[in-house]
Amino acid sequence: MPLSTPPGPANFVRTMLTYQKAPLAFLTNVLDTYGDVASFRLATNRVVLLRHPHHIRRVLQQKSGTYDRSSMPYKMSRTLFGRGLATVEGGEEWRSMRRMMQPSFHYQRVASMAEHMQAVIRTRLERWDEMAAAGEVIDTAPEMRSLTLRVVARALFALEEGEICDRFATAIDTIDHELSAWMQFPLLPLSVPTAGHRRYWASRTIVEEIIDYVITQHLTDQVDRGDLLSLLIMTEDEETGARLTDEQLRDQVMIMLWAGHETGANVLTWTWYRLGAHPEVQQRVLREIDDELDGGEPTLADCSKLTYTRSVLDEVQRLYPQQWLASRRALQEDEIGGYRIPEGTDIFFSPYHAHRHPEFWDDPEEFRPDRFTTEEVAKRDRSAYLPFGSGPHLCIGNQFAMTEMLLVLASTLRRYRIELESQEPVAPRPLLTLGPEKPVRVRLVPRGRSAS
Numbered sequence: 151m152p153l154s155t156p157p158g159p160a161n162f163v164r165t166m167l168t169y170q171k172a173p174l175a176f177l178t179n180v181l182d183t184y185g186d187v188a189s190f191r192l193a194t195n196r197v198v199l200l201r202h203p204h205h206i207r208r209v210l211q212q213k214s215g216t217y218d219r220s221s222m223p224y225k226m227s228r229t230l231f232g233r234g235l236a237t238v239e240g241g242e243e244w245r246s247m248r249r250m251m252q253p254s255f256h257y258q259r260v261a262s263m264a265e266h267m268q269a270v271i272r273t274r275l276e277r278w279d280e281m282a283a284a285g286e287v288i289d290t291a292p293e294m295r296s297l298t299l300r301v302v303a304r305a306l307f308a309l310e311e312g313e314i315c316d317r318f319a320t321a322i323d324t325i326d327h328e329l330s331a332w333m334q335f336p337l338l339p340l341s342v343p344t345a346g347h348r349r350y351w352a353s354r355t356i357v358e359e360i361i362d363y364v365i366t367q368h369l370t371d372q373v374d375r376g377d378l379l380s381l382l383i384m385t386e387d388e389e390t391g392a393r394l395t396d397e398q399l400r401d402q403v404m405i406m407l408w409a410g411h412e413t414g415a416n417v418l419t420w421t422w423y424r425l426g427a428h429p430e431v432q433q434r435v436l437r438e439i440d441d442e443l444d445g446g447e448p449t450l451a452d453c454s455k456l457t458y459t460r461s462v463l464d465e466v467q468r469l470y471p472q473q474w475l476a477s478r479r480a481l482q483e484d485e486i487g488g489y490r491i492p493e494g495t496d497i498f499f500s501p502y503h504a505h506r507h508p509e510f511w512d513d514p515e516e517f518r519p520d521r522f523t524t525e526e527v528a529k530r531d532r533s534a535y536l537p538f539g540s541g542p543h544l545c546i547g548n549q550f551a552m553t554e555m556l557l558v559l560a561s562t563l564r565r566y567r568i569e570l571e572s573q574e575p576v577a578p579r580p581l582l583t584l585g586p587e588k589p590v591r592v593r594l595v596p597r598g599r600s601a602s
């Protein structure tokens with residue numbers, strides 16, 4: 151008997167409206183109603199939705215050669231961010247980029263970037279010291295965005311704190327803001343000059359001008375600043391001898407900037423939120439930091455000692471995977487979970503739901519960092535957890551990101567405890583990444599003292 155296509159809701163208009171309004175709730179509802187492989191119509195396409203880790207593994211790893219990123223969401227990403235490593239469809243163009251970029255993320259290179267990270271964190275701590283002393287409340291998400299943007303800008307292209315960096319950060323913030331507003335209600339294309347869209351394009355121009363300026367500076371004086379751009383400029387494709395053109399350099403920098411700052415900022419925000427909501431977990435993290443660090447500024451070498459703190463970050467990323475929904479397009483007909491996947495189908499897969507799949511996780515909504523002890527990880531099917539993706543497109547910046555996040559946490563928690571201003575629960579807001587739907591406001595209480 152021929153295989154059928156996956157089941158799903160028939161009412162297209164209701165689907166569009168509910169997907170637009172509350173995507174996570176919509177996906178949960180579809181998966182709970184129709185099972186691990188479902189489908190629904192979105193605009194002109196019928197998309198297939200997956201949540202079972204083995205089905206996702208088939209698409210991302212086992213048959214990665216027959217699924218690429220020509221799917222609708224990636225088309226939109228290319229319009230917004232250009233043709234960089236994280237957005238091109240796949241094939242030889244992607245392979246050549248990956249070969250050229252991979253060495254920039256080797257451990258030694260991340261080690262030299264860690265020094266840039268420490269410098270930025272040091273400056274930020276001076277600001278937090280003042281806020282803590284004044285008993286001021288910190289709105290975590292924008293604060294973390296500003297921090298990780300400065301870390302990425304410095305590690306990627308040696309942009310130091312100062313006037314240009316401030317202009318850059320303000321422009322990126324405007325873009326983040328306008329893009330989020332547009333993604334929630336994409337009624338008009340960004341090319342239509344509404345006030346918000348004009349702000350978006352003006353800020354894009356500022357960002358592109360600053361990126362062009364730093365590229366020109368790097369090309370002119372040819373000094374290795376220990377940043378990513380210095381290396382990218384020198385890199386040749388070992389197979390073809392090709393180098394990145396100026397335009398490709400700009401696209402790569404642009405995409406790294408987007409892939410690398412908001413994700414880390416959100417994970418750090420959720421971590422502060424969870425540490426504030428689970429004092430017993432925070433206590434264990436504080437103890438580990440006190441026991442493992444020698445009292446000085448945390449370094450790259452210290453990161454490997456902070457095993458429990460790392461588990462906290464892992465558990466945060468299980469509950470709030472930054473790529474909460476992702477996509478591929480089937481280049482050939484396939485079969486998944488007993489259903490026919492016609493050639494040309496857009497596959498949406500949900501790490502958010504895979505990370506809660508009852509076959510792999512007990513009490514999935516509970517926050518339990520001990521799920522990530524070495525023993526627990528060894529017992530679990532590896533495909534159940536994919537905060538950095540899997541297969542050939544596995545996040546190239548994962549070590550960079552983990553190092554950055556551990557350094558931020560260790561540097562902060564060495565000095566302060568985190569107290570939430572309110573114990574009201576905060577739900578995630580699914581946009582390009584998974585941030586909080588309302589402010590996470592915290593007080594940093596100097597260690598050894600309690601809040602007034």
Ligand code: HEM
Pocket residue numbers: 235236237248302405406407409410411413414417471472473476536537538539540542543544545546547548550551
């Ligand atoms: C917590 C932080 C981060 C998270 C959660 C994250 C997550 C991810 C995920 C899930 C993917 C796979 C995308 C796919 O399969 O379609 C990915 C790819 C990628 N990430 Fe990250 N990322 C983070 C930080 C970074 C940083 C810091 C950088 C660079 C500085 C970066 C650069 C990239 C690039 C270039 C790709 C595309 C790789 C390829 O297609 O070959 N990411 N990331």
